[in-house]
Structures are given as structure tokens and as C-alpha cells.
Amino acid sequence: xxxxxxxxxxxxxxxxxxxxxxxxxxxxxxxxxxxxxxxxxxxxxxxxxxxxxxxxxxxxxxxxxxxxxxxxxxxxxxxxxxxxxxxxxxxxxxxxxxxxxxxxxxxxxxxxxxxxxxxxxxxxxxxxxxxxxxxxxxxxxxxxxxxxxxxxxxxxxxxxxxxxxxxxxxxxxxxxxxxxxxxxx
Numbered sequence: 001x002x003x004x005x006x007x008x009x010x011x012x013x014x015x016x017x018x019x020x021x022x023x024x025x026x027x028x029x030x031x032x033x034x035x036x037x038x039x040x041x042x043x044x045x046x047x048x049x050x051x052x053x054x055x056x057x058x059x060x061x062x063x064x065x066x067x068x069x070x071x072x073x074x075x076x077x078x079x080x081x082x083x084x085x086x087x088x089x090x091x092x093x094x095x096x097x098x099x100x101x102x103x104x105x106x107x108x109x110x111x112x113x114x115x116x117x118x119x120x121x122x123x124x125x126x127x128x129x130x131x132x133x134x135x136x137x138x139x140x141x142x143x144x145x146x147x148x149x150x151x152x153x154x155x156x157x158x159x160x161x162x163x164x165x166x167x168x169x170x171x172x173x174x175x176x177x178x179x180x181x182x183x184x185x
Contacts, residue, residue, distance in 0.1 A: 011185065012058055019050040019062035020069060023098075024076035032079060038091050038138075038158050039078045044130070044166055047098045048105075048123050048173035053184050055114075056106025063102040067095060093137020094158075097130030104129050116178060123170045131159050 008016075023046035030041040046066075051059030066076060067087075075082045077095060087095060101123075108122035135154050142149050 008058075008061075015054050015184070016058055016062045016065055019046070019054060019059070020065040020076075022046050023050065023063070023066040024069070024074075027076060027078045028080060030078045038094060038134075038162075040162070040165060041078045042169065043078070043095075043098065044101070044127060045169040045173050047101050047126075048170060049176060051102050051105040051109075052119055052123075052173055052177035053180055056102070056109045060099070060102040060106050063098050067099060070095070088141070090138050090141050091134070092141070094130060094134030096137070097133040100133055101126035101130045116174060119177065120170065120174050123173065127166055127170070131162075135159060 023043060026042035026046035028041075030039045033039050047059075047063055050062040053059070054062060070076045070082045071084055071087055073082045077086045078091075086092060104126035105119075105122040108118055108125065112118045135151070135158055138154050138158055139149060139151065142154075
């Protein structure tokens with residue numbers, strides 16, 4: 001049995017960098033809201049496009065590169081923010097949740113395949129995992145600050161307002177993926 005070449009080629013690295021940059025641009029396209037609310041951005045669509053167009057491995061690496069760029073201080077997050085403070089703050093769990101979204105999408109790509117309905121289902125499931133991780137994180141940071149909140153209050157503020165916009169982002173990402181996939185190697 002022949003070994004599979006798992007090395008990343010220069011083209012792969014270029015795509016990974018391009019999609020990390022695309023996620024940053026998607027983060028900058030936002031509707032700012034006062035804290036402790038989470039801003040509306042296109043970041044999730046950038047994650048969906050990265051994994052949908054590049055595949056699980058390259059897409060997940062692009063998401064990781066994006067998060068690491070922000071962690072070291074590059075202003076790639078919403079509001080042109082970066083640094084560990086962005087990741088350890090109230091919205092940090094949702095940003096870190098993007099990595100879990102990508103991993104879920106990659107797993108579903110490996111198991112049921114790359115059909116459009118599977119990709120759509122993986123986006124929905126990945127988004128649910130991101131919501132769950134981000135919500136738990138939000139509550140933990142809130143509690144650490146000595147303030148109290150309820151799960152219902154956090155869901156009402158951090159998840160419910162995003163359901164319809166994120167559904168639209170999934171539909172757009174599926175449409176763009178189906179149109180652009182033939183052009184990406």
C-alpha cells in the first residue's frame with residue numbers, strides 16, 4: 001500500500017494564508033454593539049468558506065492561523081482587535097469555537113462525504129458546537145468577573161439574535177462554495 005503524501009504544498013500554504021486573511025476581512029465587516037453584547041460579523045461565513053472550499057485539513061489550518069494571528073496581537077478580530085485579551089474576554093469562546101466548527105466540518109467531510117447537503121449539515125452542526133462552546137465560555141468569564149447571569153439570558157443575548165443572520169451566512173457560503181469549488185485546486 002502506497003503512503004499518502006500529507007505535506008502541504010506552496011499552493012496549499014497560499015490558500016491557507018488567503019483564507020486566514022479573508023476571515024479577518026469578514027471580522028472587520030461588523031455591526032458594533034455595546035459590551036457585553038457580541039458584535040454581528042461575517043466571521044462565521046469566512047470559516048464556512050475556508051473549510052467548504054479548501055477542505056477539512058487546509059480549512060481547519062486556515063482557521064487556526066487566523067486565531068493565532070489574533071492571539072499574537074494582529075488586529076484580525078471584530079473591531080480591529082487582537083491579542084490575548086480578545087480571546088480571554090466574553091466573546092473569546094466564540095472565536096475559539098470557530099476551530100471546533102472547522103473540526104466538525106472536517107469530521108463530517110471524512111465520514112459522510114462532500115455532498116452539498118452534508119456540507120450544509122456540517123455547517124449547522126459546527127455552528128451549534130461554536131454556540132455551545134462560546135456560551136459556556138461567556139458564562140464562565142461573566143462568573144469570573146463576580147457577576148451572575150443565567151443560561152437563558154446568555155442565549156437571548158449571544159445566540160438568539162444570531163440564528164437568522166447565521167442561517168443566511170450558511171446559505172451564502174453553500175452557494176459560494178458550489179460556484180467557486182471547481183476553481184480551487
